[in-house]
Amino acid sequence: MIALVLGGARSGKSAFAERLAGALPAPVTYVATGTPSDEDMAERIERHRARRPAGWRTEEVGAALVEGLDRVGGTVLVDSLGSWVAACDMAPDVEGLLSVLRGRAGDAVLVSEEVGLGVHPPTALGVRFRDAVGEANAAVAEVADDVRLVVAGRGLRLDRLEL
Secondary structure (H helix, E strand, O other): OEEEEEEOOOOOHHHHHHHHHHOOOOOEEEEEOOOOOOHHHHHHHHHHHHHOOOOOEEEEOOOOHHHHHHOOOOEEEEEOHHHHHHHOOOOOOHHHHHHHHHHOOOOEEEEEEOOOOOOOOOOHHHHHHHHHHHHHHHHHHHHOOEEEEEEOOEEEEOOOOOO
């Protein structure tokens, strides 16, 4: 099973994804793509660590998400695709990610930022980030069995458009 959990900043998407992953078969490995680049990010990472169950393993992979997923068995929780895209300088190996996700024996829950509901980014870098994350989200959603949009901690199931 592949699940994609999307949400805006402070929407509760990570906590929602953690509950979803916790209901899947053990062992669970938390695959972190973010790095403590500043004090705020370091605090966020620490809050996420403190919230995770003690039995979960953590793999900090940064930009090496594809390689990291390829070597981890069981259920994985990837948090987040946006941090991965940024770590890859807006040029992530999305095809490689899709290939690894399709070939895994275990379940995967991926967290990502919903970047298409906000205003147009005021900088060229912001536009590149929005476009790259949006493309990664759409590609993962295509292979996902379950896609949720989290708003205020509540998950809405997003169904495929059947024409």
